[in-house]
Amino acid sequence: MTALLDVCGLRKTYQAADRTVEAVRDLTFGIGDGELACIVGPSGAGKTTLLKCVAGLLAPSGGEVVLEGRPVHGPPENMAVVFQEYGRSLFPWMTVEQNIELPLKQKKVAKRRRGELVAEALESVGLADAGGAYPWQLSGGMQQRVAIARAVAYEPSVLLMDEPFAAVDAQTRAELEDLTRELWQRLGMTVLFVTHDIEEAVYLGQRVLVLSAAPTVIMEDAVIDLPAEREQLATRSDPRFAELRAHIYSLVQQAKTYHDGAEPRS
């Protein structure tokens, strides 16, 4: 599989007024075209830092991110991001439709096509009738569906998701996980999904990259060899799911105390 996204020797050091924080020490990995990869790691491991560098929202201190052969120096055209805080990522004074349409206007998509993309995206997240509502009239889960619709309407080749379901209830979360896999399979996007939830990573991913505590390196790049068709109850009660969950769990426990000296595994 050709790598669509390459992260090469990525480093990020933050300079605060009174201290220097080495957040990411050395990250190298590739994500293949059409892959769904999850990233897990302990709190403060640098997951958000990594995603911001990949999204071109933060300049790395060293190394580079290459998307479709081109180095990333700012937000790439063919990438969309879904953040955890849907409440802050949707504009409250715009309707759902207007929120979804905004990035399409910036991308200079023609008006008629914008209308089609907005309608298709709303349909695909099960909110075909909510286009005229304002975000604050919707539940948290529905707002996150709108954020997903906005990302999908943009037709990105890469979708980055930063703990997108951390703030919704368990039932909604399961539905949104299935929606993510369904859209990924149907639209053929490449998805990089950051989560602190090990079960979620194993359920969703084809691969799970386990990050160490900061300064961050990759502890393991685990292949999730579960069947492609996943279903909340059946997949989660598969003995292989339990094995993978236990394996990733023990890695994340080690990750909390993992520091330089030892060679990272890949």
Ligand SMILES: Nc1ncnc2c1ncn2[C@@H]1O[C@H](COP(=O)(O)OP(=O)(O)OP(=O)(O)O)[C@@H](O)[C@H]1O
């Ligand atoms: N703007 C900043 N200035 C200084 N230090 C920062 C800044 N942003 C992040 N850090 C530090 O970098 C490290 C990694 O933070 P980051 O938010 O990327 O981790 P994370 O894995 O996403 O954490 P969590 O799982 O808790 O959300 C932490 O030690 C954090 O305190």
